[in-house]
Amino acid sequence: MIEAIKVPTAAGTFDALACGAAGGREVLLLHGFPEAAIQWEFQLGALGNGGCQVVAPDQRGYSPGARPERVTDYRLEELVGDVAAIADELGWQRFDLVGHDWGGYVAWAAAAAFPARVRTLTAVSTPHPAAFLRAMAEDEDQAQRSQYFDLFRKPRVAERVLLADNAARLRRLFDWKVPEDRIDDYVQRLTQPEALTAALNWYRAMHLTGPTPAVEVPTLYVWSTDDGAIGSTAALSTAQHVTGPYRFEMLEDISHWIPEQAPEALTMLIMEHLLAHRG
Template structure:
């Protein structure tokens, strides 16, 4: 399956990254989130390639088949931007359209704001552009308590060990269990509980996820053994550090064409309500092409609704081509 996708490795910014690629033409970079990989874009490769684009989805630093730097502070947003700029150059391109989901979205939004010379269009799935401000973790603790998942992830080794004990089961439980009834709510670990207590084994897989899909993702993550999820978790351990680093760019808007897509049942809506998202988009993306809200769709946007997401991407790319 997906035999037309080519796999390679490239070293950028001092880190070896795994790439999945298909097609020829203008470059489109697809950036995944947590706990995902290049494979989360499996449904988008062929349609975008057939439309005349060179589609490249890296495993971002620390994830799946890519290298994991040891230090926690090697996972800041500026490191991610270094990876992105180095990747565009390594691929022999001058510019790219950058599409990001979940954690990939802040990288995409930041790249569009700081390097509009390299990013000719930006798409964020799930996570909207967020300006720097007071400590995000302090605000989250005040709103959702100490059990909020981003705070729970801060202790090195804790969530790492829980998730790595059975990689495939962890992926299955997280992807099926953070919204078991489809309603947006913050992901909170009850006092005295563990992360996996909040995501029980599903009775059956949703129609957008197969056991074979989980096998592919689990095999990629398992390469890192007991550190299977540590790279991704280290992104969360830099949330406040990222906020401090980005203070220098307060007030900077995203001056390239933009698109935002979110599921109406995405848990992000419980953290950033729809009216706030609309306000942020109006303030930060003056060239917004569209704000798409997908009904009956949770957090795993491009996997849950591949046809709708692909159609939105193709419409945006057509808009960019004028």
């Protein structure tokens, strides 16, 4: 059964969803923008009932109890620090890390920062940060796909645009690939005071972080061909930034919202990855 828990840290208290018994293989799931831990509902149940102890937090800014005001508080280093702090509070010395979208960006950086603690990495949709940033700068296709960053980084303007007309622009981000009731849930969360600003601060702090090193832990990267945000250039060049065992899986005709649009396929890949790397 999936249960709601609280994870207190020095940075604040994170709301989280958990499934599975203590003593199971520890797996931490990181959501993306503009979602929340509930995006992992299928994976929480499947992994938690399959012998894992799984936790998915509402990340910094998404949890009301961990919502600092300054843009600088959303630097990648702070978000990576949250991963370690949550694992510490859970009593996890080592754990498997799974991230989608911005959660994937954080997961790449955390795996690079804590190779002794991250048993395996599964990145969903999001390529290695170095591959992504290079593609944004050098690949015209990726630059066009990432034009929305310009809007998201404009204080107050982005909030007004995204929430106008019952959050029509925010809802359109999901390409009608996520169930409507789930989108309603995400919109309701982000209309809470300062919630959307906090989520957008991840974009606004992006330039404050230096390069992410190569990752040495066993890595699975899952990308989908109909991803409107991530093009093939960054996806295919990610292999250059992994020095450990690496597996790249491409899902055909699936959008950016892999965890919810293709939950069974993704969960099977995650399980195969975990079973292949038990150390």
